[in-house]
Amino acid sequence: MQVPFPLDDLALQAPVPVNLWDPHGVLLLRKGEVLLDEQHRQRLQMHRPMADEAEVKAWSFRYTAAIDRMVRANQSLESIAGVARPMGVAAAPEPEHDAPVEVWPDLHDALATLLYQGAQAQGFLPRLAQIERRMARVLQTRVDDSLFVLVQLLQDRRLGHSATHALLCAVVCRLVGPALDLSPSDGDSLQRAALTMNIGMARLHDTLAHQAEPLSAAQREQVQTHPARGAALLQRLGVDDPLWLRCVRDHHAVPEVGGYVDGRTDLDRPVLLLRQADIYVARLAPRADRPSWPAQRAARDAYLGPDGQPTAVGAAFVKTLGAHIPGSYVRLANGECAVVVRRGRRANLPLVMAVINRDGLPLGEPALRDTAEPAYEVKAGVTADTVKLRLPAAKLLARV
Incomplete structure (x- = not known):
């Protein structure tokens, strides 16, 4: 704690x-x-x-x-x-929370059910609030462990993609929002929008993650209209928060060309942050029709705007999450492949756990590496698709 x-x-x-x-x-x-x-x-x-x-x-x-x-x-x-004073810290009451390796799979199941039920969901708002309360408890003390677990879940093709995508987007928005001076109330609205932005196509979202062939005409129409349909559905479920609804409606809008929302050019920072989180998380996820991106490449793309210059949202994004988000993979100077377990004090200096040696063989025991040391400097990001070894998250995090 x-x-x-x-x-x-x-x-x-x-x-x-x-x-x-x-x-x-x-x-x-x-x-x-x-x-x-x-x-x-x-x-x-x-x-x-x-x-x-x-x-x-x-x-x-x-x-x-x-x-x-x-x-x-x-x-x-x-x-x-003259002796230094004691570190007299009054400990806050122990929050009621489980280990992240238990919490996030449970929340995935709860959110997936809620999104699938859509307009037929009973008690939608109280159930969503319960998900948020449990998220808040675990994020109070276990941020990097939570990012690690969620990124690893995102890479698991056996799980429903839509709920994992939503949870990771929500956490990303929650973490990056303060760096953009978003108020706590705006941060709450943004988190709820991230959790529900794809409620208009949750089942299709999962289907497309496993579909290698191009979208059918019906699928394309459903994708194009899901932001507006999602906002309307949320209103029927009792949502009356204007920012929440606006973020869901505009989360695919592109200021320069309108995106799915024709002609919109007045996008504010909450909408821009949600849009960026949506794109970033999608690029980390392997899909049937394309491989995942290395986290470093996804972070660099988030950092730069269409003109090749850093944006305020992109700078806050990389400053908060680093170049290598926990749960992603990197290649070290000594040839080892490692999984990131903690963000570092600088964006390019994560704490990692080596899992594969330079010859491509699994290490007998994962080894903690400090990438601030030249021998363990990060040389490149590695896509999740190319790493065949998967170790239990609980085992890896217990060694940090």
Whole structure:
């Protein structure tokens, strides 16, 4: 469990006693690195640093033991007062949540049922709210593990594609929204739009993931009209949130040419973020008619606009998710193939677990690699289609 960490208790130029993370699971400062100066401390404070509760408690115990030894040795009060203050963190109540490897498959099943039922869904809004509450609990402390599990689920052709796509899009929008200064209420509306944007074609969405031949005329018409039909269906189910409905209606609109929504050029940031998340997640997913994209290529495409220049949405996207999202695969400088398990403090420095050696053979045990080290530098992204080895997510995450 992650708990708030008081940076004011750390001395400048002294090794940090624990790994520091932001609330979204991005590593801010590694254990053993130092606070350079007060400006460095203030910059980190802006990210609301967190630390693992067990590590904090261990440090507090060492502090208490040090004080006890000094008291027993009859050292002066001045000496005792000079000892760094304890990492006195008041732990928040333990949230009710399961492991991500259990939560997300359950949520997939619940959302798939809701989307399939569509207009016939009973208690649609309360059931969706229940899904969101469970999402919020697991994302409170397990962001990178959640991204890992969802990306791995996205690569599993046996699962219904539409629900996995929606869940990952919703998490991506939830994480990237604050970097675009979206308000909490807009973030809620955007998340709900991501979960339901394809309710107008959920069954077809799953079918097309396994269909190698071109779309029929009827299928093409259903794809073209699903944003408007989805928004109308949601209204019949009781949705009256204008932003939620607008995001669903316009999530395929392209500002330059109108997209599926003829003539729309006034797309705001929530709609643009949902559109980008939809495209990004679709490119990570292997389909019968095309292979998946390496995460690095999908991130680069998200970063640049039609004119080849970075966009505000694209910059926030890559800053938040990194070039290599957890659950994706990379090739390392030493020839190993590794799966990304954590975002790093820089977009191109993820923490990875090597699973295949340079000769293409599975490693006896997955090995944690720090890509900040030259020997384990990321050289290229690897598509999920080309990695035949699949290890249980629980086994991999337990080793991080």
